[in-house]
Amino acid sequence: MIEELLGSGDALDEVRLLREETDVVDALARATWSVLAEPGDGIAGVLIQALGAEEALRYALDGVQRDGAVDALLDTADPRVRRAVAEGRRRWAPRVEARAVRDALRGAREVGARLLLPGDDLWPGALDDLEANAPIALWVRGDPRRWTVTPRVSMVGARASSGYGDLVAAEIAGDLAASGALIVSGGAYGIDGAAHRAALGVGGGTVAFLAGGVDRAYPAGHHGLLKQIAEEGAVVSELPCGAAPTKWRFLARNRLIAALGDVTVVVEAGWRSGSLNTAGHAAALGRPLGAVPGAVTSASSAGCHRLLREYDAVCVTSAADVRELCGTMSERDRVAENADPERVRILDAISGRAALPTIEVARRSGLSVERVLSHLGLLELEGAVYPVGGGWRRSPS
Template sequence: MTTIPLSDETAATALGLRVEEIDESMRDRYARGIWSCLTEPGDGVAGALIAAFGAREALTIVDIDDPLAGAAAGVDAKTLAQARSRWRPRRGDVRRAFDAARRCGAQLITPADAAWPQRVDDLGIHAPVCLWVRGDASLLPAHGGAVAIVGSRAASSYGEHVAMELAADLAGSGVMIVSGAAYGIDGAAHRATLTAGGTTLAVLAGGIDRPYPAGHTDLLSRVVRSGVVVAEVPCGTAPTKWRFLSRNRLIAAMSDATVVVEAGWRSGSLNTAHHAADLSRPMGAVPGPVTSASSMGCHRLLRETEAHCITRADDVRELMGLDARIGAVDAGARTDERTRVRDALSTRGGRTTDDIARRSGLSPSETGAVLALLELSGEVERRGEAWRRRPAS
């Protein structure tokens, strides 16, 4: 049985370093790169093992048959055995992936790097173990805020126009535009951002050395030059249907808010919106003509979820908690308990004190005290046991 190569010599070769440059951080980087080759995005078993043992130590569990090896990570013997059967056939992919990464100039970013986008850590054990990056990795934290603009591939002229207007306005105020580089709404958002001189992030379902769709090869090259392209799968990986669905969770996680511009009833962009909701991130949808099949998914979000109605860029800035007039964080606002409670409230539906406490990270007693103050100032209202934020006048 071929084992996973973990020697410093192998790590140095893979990372393009000298052996004397390999330290503990480089060993962890190499191990995480290997994990990305062995697993599919969001593999919770791998995530649990890495969280419990560290990336390098967890790799040794792949090559042993001890059924109790995963017990400390809460992984039972049957689940671990099934995971090993998925991972072991991919051992031979590791060298090819690192070779392909060197050829295309990819960077390997891990949670230990300053460039790591900490937003993705909210995915827990389903967070990416590393990111393969082309472009300016320092842009990934998106200190000016990031919004996902997604929608139908078969977009109408109306949808593309709205996507471009939103993206250009937001990008001009320093907000990073995140999307998936697909035809239609995604492409319109990326192009408008580049034209406006803003920063855009393209999240791919396949390897970053394989531009997809092929028709967007030039567009992705432009993104690399002034923005950043990322994938959690290694170089050489083909985009597949399930990887697009996994990619959608990453788009939502890397953004402070998600806006669906145009979507059919079963559009994949609805999947991105639901991931945003699962992460307690705000989401919005752009309404379209009631007769348009291309907007049925947006209307469904507005009717069945807490999606906000988006008609202009100021609506998105409000969704993100940015000042609608200047597109920046309100200098007079303090990131204190009031801010946290406000962000945990909705203008559409009521939430209990316990729910607001869970969302804000405060205790129920602290949350109750802040809600009382916000009620006195007229910012919130109570209906029975539920609280809601008053819409801005």
């Protein structure tokens, strides 16, 4: 069976079309693993780390091992690991089908996706913190260079969000994205969608991790949004094209959202919200965790209050709070710290999402046009603002 999978000329040709790198056999082995193993399968991860993707696949499918490498691994491990590996082989066996691998590769090519592997220049190293549970490979639609920027802020929350939650998510995500941060979320309804839209709306970067293949828009109502994210950011999954989202895959996907972010912020969540699962992964990885408070009578915010009480989450009420969590400070913040009150008012008046004419900046700040112009000239020299089409916008850095 292994030769049918790895020796297939058609499959190797498909891999070459998806990757610029030349390690075609390893890429095909990892693509095959993404079909066989569920996301976060730690046993598959242990074997691949110890043997490499190709040799781990040979052992998993045909029991073949070189120089007794697997026996040596299992002899020194906890006896439970040997049983887990045996169970893993039984678990992967029903999915062994060369056609499924070829279909996944063709599906990726048809939607313009690429196959990204650990060790690639654009592989997100933050995911390696997941160790044996790190993704075996990533299928990416869009530009993976998006996640090379910092800070990266993971924003999650309720699907059935309230108007308050949507507003806060959009305000925070838009402000952060306008200043150069990457917004990471899961492409779902509610808070996820609000965060993605806000980032796109200010011309910022955003990445969506899916619980199914990148060729499937889920939820269907976000078809247009996910298409825009793929065009201007990146849509990512560790599952191959054609894979359907399931409840356990959403939970597994959450660990990637938490791992890629430098911080995780939960905007709105019920007592048992799946967003708490993402928060738990972030806490386990040692990532800073923030939560937006809501009304004490709101069931939609009960999960956030639980994070504040039980997980030592930091109370987040603005993008400035998130920047503090990131350990970074925007140019706006640095200027404002040392500026006179009029300059602070002007910077607060310029949202960074759209260019504002001078008269509008004056109206929002409560200053005269002459005073606004005098300050804007200095702020432009300092790089805090820049002119756009007859108006002014806050700098993205």
